[in-house]
Every structure is written in C-alpha cells, then in structure tokens.
Amino acid sequence: MTSYTAPRKDMQFLLQEVLNVAASDIPGYADLDEGFTSAVIDEAGKVAEEVLAPLNAVGDAEGCVLENGVVRTPKGFDAAFRAMKEGGWTALDCDPDYGGQGLPYIMGTAVGEIFVSANMAFNMYQGLTHGAYSAIHAHGTPDQKAKYLPKMVSCDWTGTMNLTEPHCGTDLGLLRTKAEPQADGSYLITGQKIFISAGEHDLAENIIHLVLAKAPGGGEGTKGISLFIVPKFLVNDDGSLGERNGVSVGKIEEKMGIHGNATCVLNYDGAKGWLLGDLHKGMRAMFTMMNEARLGVGLQGYAVAEAAYQNALSYAKDRLQGRAVTGTQNAAGPADPLIVHPDIRRALMDQKSFVEGARALTFWGASLIDRAHHGDAAADGLIGLLTPVIKGFQTDRGFESAVQAQQIWGGHGYIEEQGMSQFVRDARIAMIYEGANGVQALDLVGRKLAQDGGKHVMAFFEMVKAECKAHDGDDRMKPFTEPLKAASKQLQAAGMFFMQNGMKNPDAALSGSYDFMHLMGHVCLGLMWTRMAKAAFVALDGGTSDKLFYETKIATGRYYMARQLPACAMHLARIESGADPVMALAAEAF
Template structure:
C-alpha cells in the first residue's frame, strides 16, 4: 500500500517563495496569518491526513456506504475520524469568524484541501460539500437564514449539500422540475427528486442542510425560472433545536466506480419545508457562488490524487528489482537493478512530478488571487485578481483533473501487473480520480465555458490578466543567460496560444460549432502554457539558491531538473494541440450522424 506524506516542503515553497505568502498578513482581515501561525496549521493538517484519514482510504473503498432501513451508514472509522476532524476545528478552517470560523486565507486552505484529497478523497467530500453550502448561504442568504444555519455548519455539527441534478437534467438545469410552493408564513413546500447528490445522506452529523434548486409556480421557463432554497433534513425550531423529519429521504445510494466511501444519493423531497435563498428566479446566480468554488476544489482533488499516486510510484520504483540498466549494472550487490534506472519509468515519474508540482504552483496563484479579490484594499487590484480567477477557474478544474487522472494511470503503470491488483492501492487512485473529470460540470463543459463566456467577456479583459504577465516575463527574460533556456520553450508555446486565441475569436460568432470543436484542445493549450509560466517563475526563484546552504537537500536543484523535463517533454504538446485547433471542426461535424 502507498504511504502518503504531505509534500510540505514543496507546499511552503509555493506559498512563501513563489507567491509571497508571508505577505498575506498585510491584507485587511488576514492580519493574524503570519508564517508562525500558518506553519503549525499545515503541520497539524499533515498529521491528521497521514495518521487518521489515509489509513481509512482503502478500507473505506472496500466497505463503501450502505443504506439500511432508510439510514445511510458510512464506512467503519469514518464517524470517529469525522468527530476528531470536527473537534479539531477543521470544518470551519476557511469560514467567517462571525459564524465561528477561523478565516484562513484561501492560499493556505487550498494546501489543506490538497492533503485531505490526497489522503482520503471520499472522506473529504463530506466537509467539502458542507463548505460549499456555507459559501452559498453566506453570500446570498438573509441574515435570519445565516444566523439559523451557518454556525452549526461551520462547527461541523451539521453538514451541507447542493442538490442540482435530476434524472432528466444534468448540465441543462433549465429542465429542472422540482417544485416550490409558497406558504403563508414565508416558507415553501419543496417536492421533487434529485440524483447524484454527493454526501447527500450519512451518519456523520445530526442534521444535513440541503441547498435545492426548484421552480416556483409562476416561474418563467428555462434557466431564468430557477430559484434556490435551503431545506434541512431535520426541521429546525426557532430556538435552534431539532424537530421532526422534514420530508427529505434517501431513496437509494449509487454503486460507483470510485469514491465509494462517499455516499452519492438519490434524494426525495416530499412537501419538505424550505426557505428562499436570495431572489426568486435568481437561483443559478446564487448556486454558482457554490459551483465556482467547488470547481476549484475539484481541481485540487485531481492534484491531490496525482501527488498520492506519484509518491506510491516513486517508492515502488526504488524497491522493485527488474532487469539491468541499459548503460550497465547500477546495483551489482543486487540480483537486478531497481526499475527506477529505466528510461521509461523515469519518463512516467517525471511526467507525474512535473505536472503535479506545476499544477500546485498554478493553483497557488489562483488561491492567492482569491485572497486579494476578497481582502485587498486597492479596488483595481481586486478587480484584476477577480478577472484572473474567473478566467482560470475552468482551466484549473479541467486541466488538474485531466492531469490527475493521467498521473494516477501512470502510477499504476509503474507498478505493472501489481498496480492492477487492489491490495497495492494504486488502482483505487485511478477509479477515484475519474469522477473529478465529470462532476461539477464535465471538462467539456469547462472548455465551452472558457471559449464561449470567458474569452469574449469585456472585450477580452479576462484573458489580458493572464496574457500580460506571461508576455512581460518572456520579454524580460528570454535573452537571460541562465533563465533563457526555460523561457524560450514557453515563448514558442505562448505564440501558438495567441494564434489559436485569434482563430477562435474569428470563428466564434459566425461559426460557433467551429469554435466549440476546438474548445477542449484550447483549454489544454492554455493550461499547459499557464503551468509553463509557473515553471519559469519557479526556476527564477530556485536558480540563485542552487549550490548554496539552502540547497543542502537538493530541493532547488531538483526544481531545475523537473522544469527542464517539463519544457522539453510536456510543453511541446502545445504544437499538436495548436495543429488540431487550426485544422477546424469539419472532420467531426461533417461526419454523417447515421455512420456512428
């Protein structure tokens, strides 16, 4: 079984050295978050994940969740782990102190989220969904609703979910049929069925607060007729105590490919009492507060699983003896050399390492931008930060989960036949990683969002927030004696990205299918360039420290080696992506439907 250790050294490099996390305390509302406060949080999070959550990962997968007499039971050990998690204050880590939270910066919380996802993704779904529900209520709920529900969601006594999907509608939520009938006291009666509800029912908390999309009797058709309601599983009295069951029942739990320790439920709402969140018919605006945060969180899920798979693959490659090095025996005292001497094994390991560390850096940039967006004093800086987050949210969700799944597959491949065997733990990462490419909007939907909404918005303003710093770095460093070797491959890929952007802009209005045909390749191209930009910045930080006392463990030297691999072996994918984009969509759209 792989043994997970939180990559704290690299996390601190990204937080402090790359993104100047020590300066978080200069932002209003984050004054207390200096390194001497942040570091113990990261250390303790690592301890909880390594010692409590990781040991439950395989057993949770094998046991799964069970529906017994209307009650959903989580795997053995999950309830005890959740109680420890809750008692440690982890459920409210990034929540508003006004409701009992600790107000942790997103830059730090994202690293904690990665550790949780890497050690036990199924477990992480429960507090993860609760935090998403908290965010939507915090942003759009009335003072009364916030005071009623948020303190107990924040302290982990109650959990939360989001209920969007129905049997006949997934991406197209305008087809939602769940009904909300107004009552005379300001409440509503909610009736309908929701499916694929992550953490929809369980035995970890005494109540579950559902955020439900539904349609009022006078609602216009389509997406503009959707409203958002808060519906507790157990009724909550005026004094905050729990009353009777509220007409919310679990009809069944899904039997899934992965994340088996997370209960994915069919929920039936039968005249359940709920309250409107935000304005009538404006539910999608409120829900997207939650959805956008969840999309970033899902990207981190892919990152966490990639890291866990990489660690398992490296440990195995060092131990597994098989064959001899092609350049001569490396370990004459052993019956064979460890497989880490072989080029193809190194190709896989370095691909995993280069993409994982690059994504961690890119995720850190987005997280730091979120901190500036929500806490910065300068209005222009806040707007620029928000623009970058808006642009990169679909990229982080899709790229990180695609690369995470690919890394999990490579990790299993390093094990060979032993990777296909359940007892070794690697195939679970593959199964768990697969869902992240699907939920919270499939990666194809993320690509369409990028080209259809983000690129043309405000005459390309969002894209400029990314293009300008990349172009400035290239212009300043392309001829640099040491950095130039890393900047030049980025410059070539960036030119391809600019040309592809122009092509999509030209055909987007007149030939929307042509642009849509290029969407997935374009998102991947932009993502690879963004990770390449992060690698150049990381090299810029690492270069002065190579060979100094600060590099006694070889950390900075390894950064340069990993960056070199990314530039030479991963970023050149931009050429193939560019060719596919420029080829247009005729080969797929002209294909006769009957021939499929």
C-alpha cells in the same frame, strides 16, 4: 497497502518563496509567516497521515450502506470526522462571526490538498459543507446565516448541493423539481435529485441541502430557477432540531470510485424549504457554490495524483526488474530497481512535473480568490477565466497521472489489494462532476474569453509577456522563458482563430474548445514553472543549505518545459483544422 506523506516542503516553497505570502498586500496575508504556515501544514499532515490515510482503503472496500433510510459510513469515519471537528479543521478559513478561524482561503486550499490526497471520499463530507456554507454566507439573510452557519462551520451540520435530476444534468433548464409558496414564507419542495454527494450519512446531526427548484412565475429555462435551503431536520427558532423534513434517500449509487462517500438519490415530497437569495435567481446563488466546488475539484485532480505518484515512486525504487542498459546499478542484487530505466523515469517525471505545476497554479488561484474577496475586480476576472482551466485541465491530467502511477506497478497495480487502482477509480469522477470537462471547455471558449470585452484573457497574455521579459539577460532562465513565449504565442493564435471563424461558424470554435482548454493549461503550468525556477535560482544564489531541493525543482521544471509544453503546437494544429474533420459525419453515419 498504499501510504501518503504530506508534501510539506513543496507547499512551504510555494507559499513563502514563490507567492511570498507574508509580504503580500492581500489582507490577512501578513500573518502567514513561515513559522505559522509551517505549523498549520505540519499538523494537517499529521492528521492526514495518521487518521485519514489509513481509512482510505477501508472506505473503498466497505463503502456506505443504506439501512432503514439511514446511511452508515465506513468503519472509522465517524471517529475521524469528530477528530477533524475537534481540531478546528472544518472552520479554518470560515468567518469568525460564525465560529470560523478567519484564515485566508489559500490556507484552506493547502490543507484541503493534504486531506484529499489522504482520503478524497472522506474529505468530500466537509468539502461540500464548505461550499454550502459559502453560498449561504454570500446570499443568505441575517437570520439564515445566524441559524445555519455556526453549525455548518463546526460541521455539526453538513451541507450538500442538489442540482442534477434523472433527465437533466448540464441542462438545468429542464429540471422539474417544484417549489410551491406557502403563507408563512416557506416553500414546499417536490421532486427527485440524483448523484447527491454526501446526501445522507451518520456523521452529522443535520444535513442542510441547497436545492434548485422552479417556483411559479419564473418562466422557462434556467431564468426560472430558484435556490432553497431544505434541512434534513427542521430547525426551531431556538436552534434546536425539530421534526424530520420530507426528504428521504431513494438509494445509494454503486460507483466506480469514492466508495466512502454516500452518493444518493434524494426524494423531496413536500419538503419544507426557504428561499436563498432572490426569487428566480437561483443559478447566481448556486454558482457561488459551484465555482468554489470547481476549484476544489481541480485540486482533487492533482491531489489524488500526488498520492498515486508517491506510491509509484516508492515501488520504482524497491521493485527489482532487469538491468540498466548503461550497466548494472545493483550489483548485490539479482536485478536493478525499476527507477534505473528511462521509460520509468519518463513516467515519474510526467507525474512529478504535472503535480508540482498544478499545485502552484491552484495556490496562485487561491491567492486570486483572496484578492477577489477583498474587492479586487481584476483578480476576480482572472480567476473566473482560470477556473475552467484549473478544473478541466488538472482533472484530465490528474487522471492520466494516476494511470501512469498504476502502470509503474505493472500487474500488481491491477490487483485491488495493492491499492493503486483506487487512485485511478477515485480520480475518474473529478473529470465528470461539478460540470463535465467538455462543458468546462465550452465555458472557457464560449463565455470566459469574451467576458468584459476580452480584457481578462488579454491581461493574462500581458502577465505571461511580463514574466518572460523580467528574465531578459538571465541565460539560466532561457529554458523556461523561450518555451513559454512560444506556447503563449500559440495560445494567442488559437484565440485569434476563434475570433476570425467563430462568429460565422460557431462549430469551428467549439470543435477546438477542448484543445484550447489544454493548451491554456500547459501555458499556465509553464508560467508557474517559470516562477518556481526563478525562486529556486534565488535560493541557490543565496547560499541555501538545501541545494538538492532547489536543483531538483529546476530540473523538474526544465522537464516540463521540454517535454510537455511542445503539446501546445499539437493543440493549435487541431484547433486550426476547424470544424470539418469533427462534424464531417452525419449522425446516422456513426
């Protein structure tokens, strides 16, 4: 049986000492003093540890069951969902005009990590609702907002996103779901959607589906797509629920992981829907939800890895196997604990340095979103650049970390009752949904680098340069700034290769896009570790009473810079090899 403890001190370190939120000029951050953020994180930790984590294995073992058109969630999920609602956790960073608490997005991010680590499948019910809420909040009419948002903020009603169809996933221009306009201004939606997370369940009295469909006159491809609000139960003018809409569950998918979340085939048979946003501009409205979801999935990547790491660390300290090569460490026992062995330390340090670096990147990204929400165009451009990196890099590395954690358990990690395999199985989906990671890499290289004339990536390079320059003369920082400088130059060299070769041979750029995403991910985490190291040195210089915490932070950062950042040279070499090694074989030669 696995366990989980919220990383309260690590989160507080990031919020108060690295990002220094309370002193930030971002509106709403002045209220985020140490006492307040500590109280929120501590209470979220209690919910996660006492309510959600004990249900993680239950959800995995029981899964969801379809009975007479109704999906039954695992035992205990309903009571836990009520506890989440009653505690106000679903409304944390939502608009107070619709019942939300109005906290900045960064606080929703911190709490979200805790809940994902404790029970990823469970948290998806409210996480997807938040995304649907955001899309309606951004693009809905005043009447739509008034009708749907208060109930979605409270999670009395939950939400979904409906994109994928049996014949099209990434290429949404191929979708066939139709929307026929009606005299009353509504549309009748007909078609089938698949892989719909939280598509049907017994946790809420209504489900608000956001559905992509093609209305007449839109033309071919994605330009003809519109987005529609299609409730499970129709909503009367007074807010009460009316008759059942024409949407039903075809089946629940049997998946590799996240068994506690109902992934459904949904059939729309003349279901009544209402246009959200502009006609034939559905992709723009949906991407409000998709971009938030991609950041949330990037968070899932390291949050599941955090839980897996905690259990690997505990096992490594308890499991006795062999003797340390430098001499017996546990003379009273028949063997030494696993953690004495260098290869076990390597695996643990890989996980620890990734998780803490990814948390810093995600929190920083959340602060950029908060800036963007208040009209900061530079922050909006920068988080747009970073989104595919946060999603793609962190879920790839998060899955690798979960596998490493399982490996530390050896054969016991392969046995289902121990719980380590669940982390691996749950983490795997994050590399696929909300845009598979190969698509994230293509988006980064094909769109984001050149966006607005390349000014956002140039701003990122300048930010890295300025960070390194700020520590000139501080020899303690050289183990951070010197590797970061080298990695940044390699990232710039990769970008230059694309500029010089991409136009005449697009395959040359796209063949290297995945490596570029990982190269940039390493540079981002190198930047985060440089910032964290400086904050740790400041604390030590100030005479902190917790020297071990800050010394551990510095040592972990040094590990990342010495052992992980050199991968940037490998990724650059792959990129500069161009398209020829990748495209050499004709299709029939495979």
